[in-house]
Amino acid sequence: MIDPTINFGKNSVADFKVGVDNVIFSVDTQRNRLLILLVKRPHDPFANYYSLPGTLVCTGESLETAAYRTLSEKIEVENLYLEQLYTFGEPGRDPRENETSYEQRYLSVSYFALVRYEDTNLITKDNQKAVWHLLKETPQLAFDHNRILRYGYQRLRNKLEYSPIAFKVLPEAFTLNDLYQFYTTVLGENFSDYSNFRARLLKLGFLTDTGLKVSRGAGRPAALYRFDEDAFALLKDKPLVFI
Structure with a gap:
């Protein structure tokens, strides 16, 4: 009043x-x-x-x-x-x-x-x-x-x-470690354990394995993924927590 x-x-x-x-x-x-x-x-x-x-x-x-x-x-x-x-x-x-x-x-x-x-x-x-x-x-x-x-x-x-804002900045094809490093750069290194982050992202179902791998350093080749916008569209009205 x-x-x-x-x-x-x-x-x-x-x-x-x-x-x-x-x-x-x-x-x-x-x-x-x-x-x-x-x-x-x-x-x-x-x-x-x-x-x-x-x-x-x-x-x-x-x-x-x-x-x-x-x-x-x-x-x-x-x-x-x-x-x-x-x-x-x-x-x-x-x-x-x-x-x-x-x-x-x-x-x-x-x-x-x-x-x-x-x-x-x-x-x-x-x-x-x-x-x-x-x-x-x-x-x-x-x-x-x-x-x-x-x-x-x-x-x-x-x-x-x-939101999938990270995928607007990453290259079209990326490794899960690339995605994890992006999140740690923004949120800090202690935001999540890598294995939990990986499992949660893959469970959401909007990352597509390209069938290609990339070698960086002496480690095992890493799989390259793409963001599937159509798959994400089915989830866009649901409360998601990526991290």
């Missing part, structure tokens, strides 16, 4: 500027590194700080279009899929609000994606150099972007439990 004693007068309505900020993760499967896309800011506020790639939304532009626009200036990648993560709009999240006594507020709608490291090309433009940064060594970021990044990382961890 609305408190009738609160004064919702003419001056109580905030003037919002709306921006988008993108949390773009990549897993370097060759070196088992979890990376986050960052941009160094050339101007105030937070000049020379790293931030998530973002932009203010232009007149007549949708939020999603703005998110894709700013990324197209920072990274080249095929088939990039973005999903909306969360909206951040607390007073004081942008220092420019202090200059107007909070009469003008800055709201951020964040987006989330995971891309294949090998398929990306970073773009340097207008002194805003995009870089891949190790997630575990993320510096203090501009604005509240460390908080946005934490939300994004939690979303990534959650999606690994119930």
Whole structure:
């Protein structure tokens, strides 16, 4: 119930500027590194700080279009899929609000994606150099972007439990150890025992043995698998836990 004693007068309505900020993760499967896309800011506020790639939304532009626009200036990648993560709009999240006594507020709608490291090309433009940064060594970021990044990382961890997002990043044919290494890179080495992980994934029935094997090092050749999207479609409405 609305408190009738609160004064919702003419001056109580905030003037919002709306921006988008993108949390773009990549897993370097060759070196088992979890990376986050960052941009160094050339101007105030937070000049020379790293931030998530973002932009203010232009007149007549949708939020999603703005998110894709700013990324197209920072990274080249095929088939990039973005999903909306969360909206951040607390007073004081942008220092420019202090200059107007909070009469003008800055709201951020964040987006989330995971891309294949090998398929990306970073773009340097207008002194805003995009870089891949190790997630575990993320510096203090501009604005509240460390908080946005934490939300994004939690979303990534959650999606690994119930969605086939990993197979969008792995090669078409992969070993079960490749898949296990992907999960340990994102979740940490102690997330699961390999034998239990292997048994659970094979039991779900959407991995197809290609009949091919690959030799790496002195060990026995390992079977190559493919993700069967049709088999997964039969399970997509059921609660799955991959790990």
